[in-house]
Amino acid sequence: MIFSDTKTFVTGDRVERRLAAILVADVAGYSRLMHTSEEATHARVTALLTNTVLPAISGHGGRVIKSTGDGFLAEFPSAVDAVRAAMQFQGGVYKLAIPDAPDERILFRVGIHIGDIIVGTQDIFGDGVNIAARLEGIAEPGGICLSSSVFDQVHGKIGIEFADLGARDLKNIARPIRAYAVVPDGSSATTPNGGVMPAPLSAPRFSIVVLPFVNIGDDPEQEYFVDGVIESLTTDLSRIYGSFVIARNTAFAFKGKSPDVRQIGRELNVRYVLEGSVQRNGNRLRINVQLIDAETGNHLWAERFDKPLADFFDMQDEIVSRLANALDAQLIEAEARRAGRSPHPDAMDLYFQGRAYWNKGMTPEYLTQAMDFFERALALDAGHVDAMVGWATVVASIAGSFASDDRAAQLAAAETTLTKVLSMAPRHAWAHLTLGAVQMFTNRAAQGIGECERALTLDHNLADAHACIGMGKYFAGRAEETEAHILEALRLSPRDVHAYRWMQFVGIAKAQLGADIEAVSWLRRSIEANRNFPLAHFHLAEALALLGQLDEARAAAKAGLALQPDFTLRRYRMNALSDNPAYLAGRARSAEGMRLAGVPEG
Template structure:
């Protein structure tokens, strides 16, 4: 006598229901049913299909969905909940979903599924707060570091009819699209605080009579941020994220929630008749209370000393255990020449406008700064970065004639900036992307991160370099770390695209598409984003979507062809380049 074979498989299981469904039906039965059907038709079912899910069954207000990928399941769930939040104020019954997700072994019986993997998902859903997405620890392990989501550890829970405690996590979107959304609406729930004192330096207000002095205030903030980031005992948000608040009236409690920091430093700068005044106040973002407030006055020639004083006061207030040696290390001055420093700040102001014309002007200013002070390491690094940025963003059609300059500026920055993590990082990126020297670039990134683990740029550049070297899992971790240090970065799409490239080369085309979709939300015109959307769709067999992305790509860069694709991709290994070219050929990129 033989027993019937039972089909089993590993799957990500999503269980959902409507919070307070009986109450809603009692108040408005017809309206609730109509609203629920509309939500399924217009929002939920399309989201499930887009993330390759299979609806197993629906039971009144409930739904059971199977996914082959945990990343797809979680991304789909969080996307639905975010859309529900955005539509909550519209007329109709106030419907909220609870969603639970588990990864486990399931029993397949026809179109239905059973087993422990299903039961745990359903029990987690019953624990879930309305409007939230809860994951089991097994699901969390499958998605950790692979999405642009944040996860809060809710601890172990004893679930009904489950014979062991299950650790539960709440998942949420970190940085959805900023298009058409005012800043306070970007992130509705707080990021978890790091395990060490965390701080962001907001843009200082320019109190000078001359608006042209804005670059001085911005430069001071950048230098204070850099000085603070040298302290390994601190977690410091990157400049690119902090400057998204520039020109806004902000609520420091909201800033703390959006960036996941405990402390906020804000202030002002006044420059007049050779004198400089910096005011600063350090605020506890959790309570809104002031830790300290002070002003620092001196001659313009004392600018570095004044910045040191502000930095020391911040460090002394929030990390008193930091060793004196680290404080002395943070006093490193970029240059002794105030003229060179002023030119450098002007160059930074231009560089951060992220346009071809501004980039060319920034390069000119950095070169003049070098002429004034030939030992200014950071200026050499920034000049090299301008060259490679022109290539990366399509502002220059050919970098081959400038490779000699890239190497010269980069090597000079390394020689002068042995203790300057930013100079080393800029040089690493320029040498790797601009000159194809991956080994030197990788070594410099490692040195920079050993000096300063708070530099988002180092993690970002290091992610791309590891990707080109074929070390994709390490690259994914570096991209995730870069995004946590700078969650509102205007260039965050490039880091997400980097993670998508890594998954693409690991053969995880669905996960690559999940990352690419997040990147596309942030910057739908970025060439790196459009390329990986096209390539991932092509190898996943979604030809129409791949060709649509190529059509957009050719609008952004009409000169791009398979024959010159290598010039913009970066220094990939030959086998990686051939795979990328084949994917783009299938996507319809012209020869």
Template sequence: MSTERVERRLAAVVAADVAGYSRLMGSDEVGTLAALKNVLRDLVDPAIAAHNGRIVKTTGDGILVEFASAVDAVTCAMVVQGLMADRKDGAQQISFRIGINVGDIIVENGDIFGDGVNIAARVENECEPGGVWISDDAYRQVRGKTTFAFDDRGERSLKNIDRPVRIYSVSAAMISTAAGVRTSIEPKKLLSLPDRPSVAVLPFSNMSGDPEQEYFADGMVEDIITALSCFKSLFVIARNSSFTYKGRAVDIKQVGRELGVRYVLEGSVRKAGGRMRITGQLIDATTGAHLWADKIDGALADVFDLQDEVTTRVVGAIEPSITRAEISRAQVKSTSNLDAYDLCLRALAAHYSHTRADIDKALSLLDDAARLDASYAWVKAFAAYIHCLRIGQGWDAPGDREEATRLAREALVSGSDEPKTIAFAAHAIAWLAGEHDIALAAIGKARHSNPNSFDVLIRSGWVYAWTADFDLAVEHFKRSVRLNPIDPLLGYAYCGLAFVHNHKEEYEQAVEYARLTTNNMPNWIFGWIHLTVSSAYIGHIEEARAAAGHIRVLSPSFSLKQYRGISSSKHDWMLEKAAHGLRLAGIPE
């Protein structure tokens, strides 16, 4: 009889695998293997080492890791998923599911066995792509010891496990930034369904075989979202929240829960020669049932008609009570010049990064579009807005403000009824020229035409904030957040709320929204401005000075004079309130 002693110990076990691995291998075996190897080498292995983990073994698509600490295990998993979500290279298609358990394990020849391992693997099987789910035993070890939020997913009967296991999903609740500035992140909450039909349009796959055509597929989706949002009886998630799922293997039911919608539209675009094919499928996210699936073919010259056909079919499947006349009113296009339209799509795609190079590129593309169609009102409104971004960041050249003001005025008098055109032009004319009454009238018109547009609501919120109509501003900012709940650029709404609360002398609330802004958009100067102001007024001088330091990193010569030049507050008292807060933090005159 063998007297060899079995080694046992308590451990936190992490099991991870690649979501949709078989599908990825079937479509591109070599590319998938290379992408996975790069992710493991560049992200996963360093994170495990940094959190004192031990890689037990790797399989074709998975990895098993042992930690002595449950806190280290959960923190490492969240770091990995955060890095994966931010990854911008060819490994974007790789998405991990991660399960964690704390339990007794058997160790033999470096490998580990037992229920402690099996439960981690089964929890991982339940997890959504891109998520971190943990067992109740792991939850008890980390509860109150991390800054993460935990959502109870209920008890699950797991394969070959003799008892139900309660499972929790993990989401970010707080991180720390440099220079001592505390930055909160709201826990990811499952949103309730609106009181009307609700839909999210996911990014369409580019099937053209040319990565350079990605902007075209994205632009198609943006136009479909805009068309759907024109229907007042629908609730349509904004573009940037939908596009956080780009390049990821997704669970449609989970998308529905995270965005708070009943329906999800996904599809693809193939553009070849003078022809185009759009495929789409509309799914009920609450049940997974397919409501409509089809392909629409046509000439590239008929691109607007093809977009309208997709919109019509989606609307017909979701809300049959919408009449054909209503659909026709929503299908108003602002140019017939396809080359100008194409340049606008390229400009849209470029500007979302908000880097100086891409903002300059977007403006150049819009200049080219304007030369092709001088009557294209959206080009003028969007170019005016791009100038606003440049001026606010201190990237402008002499004459930019005058040029942008001219473009905004021309867009407003063009006769365009397109709500987004009106809203962007109104925002620019208020911010650049201080013509608040004109902006208020225009933004009211845009909001009447499309009260469901994130782009309209966020601009409306700012115009009302600048004119001290704070209640309406808060209402519009908060509605914009619900329409766009996971947008990486939600800082525009959070900063608006910080601005309002600062001027209402509700500085504690202003600080929280300003921290959210700087976390979402750390390179946008206005988030740091309003964090400086709110922190200074409540006596957090160290935090205020740290925030002021970030302002000077972004704009080394920043002063109160410069702030007055980029402030659009209608009333002097508003301008001086913010200026005094900046002064308290050491910003010079």
């Protein structure tokens, strides 16, 4: 919701400007509600604005600048007053919504920012207004989202807690904005007028608190290490696009306590809790972690790290990277399961389901399912950057794995989409990574490696970027360098859902170097990690055939064709991904091995 449609007020030759607290609110799911019951929805929204919202705004010194039917723009002289007004009317609106069925509830999203505004005759303008509108867009239904400039003014002055959402790339806003969400204190929060505002109806998606790990032992150095892991992990999880991570200071309030995780979920309004313990046993350090559903108390995932003692800082970095990568995949799977139960999935629900299918493997079936969910998400929200990146990733993967005859057009479409994403969200690490892959698939390996390196500067845990660099090296005729990059990716995320692709990269690189025995070893590891990747079977068939093991080679080719029946040598030969001589020579050798293994000419 961007407000910019009336004339600017000019005093003489001077444009009038002033600093103000700007509040933007919008009804969540307004189009769906209007489609279901147009007149009733209009009447209910009008009653809420008249009886609940406007009195709270005027009572705290604010004024409504304009109404948009499903929302409004308001101005306050004070950030504290703006937040207090929002707390008051959000609490009132929530109470009125409780008796309604979940899909019939009318709830507002609110964004608040302090900015220098241009004053019009009947409107206000400026970047500050646009930022408030974008903050409203990332707030949850019933929630309030603040910029850091507002947080700095209200923190410690209002009896409420805030969750640090990290730096966010907001649509059409040039720089990342650090955002905060209002979190109820306990199961309810007190409004400025003494009323009670219950906790929001549902915790934000991808929301998690990392509790202090239990230190089993009395070694103070180990205690510092444990606290460092939690602090770094909290920071790194907040870099996951779309995540909602409770700030470290709030999480550390639970140190030394053993509260019920469901109570923590209600108090902090999060869906997931990560807890764990650290124990030193001689020269080894053992860390156990559990991811828990805060609504049910059910354990969703558990992991153990058992490592020899080394430099504590190196160990901390490695453990945090492994946890962040594993949690990213586990949280996506959990959110996809929730979304699958939703009777009215929104764009984010559909995005999570698309990511879950993408994580399963690269069979035509899974890729089609992932594409379908991403396209459905974009049909609901054409500017959903994560769904745009997901769509481009699937398109590039189909083209890059020789599953299409329209490869050039597909890769061009993916690049156009990714370029658009990066114009809106320039710090989107996954978008940089996918753009790098597209460039590698279009004979621009050096440029693609550079994009992957940019992705790593934005998210140093992005193991897939290390692997993609390894892929780019054999496109560039430097296959001897590929293995080191894959080993680094596996160090950061040894059980990654995409590790099967990385292992295949090494297998192809080894085959390019004529090291067929090593190629077979890596390609078999790839297939063991995920049997649903056709290209790994075809390259295994090639390497086995070149070693003279024709029966096993034919069996591997048959397994690949069962997954991708339309794969042919004609398509493989026609779609070289680089013009590097070493790459082309290795590719010719690869095609000969596939021919010997019985891959059809087509």
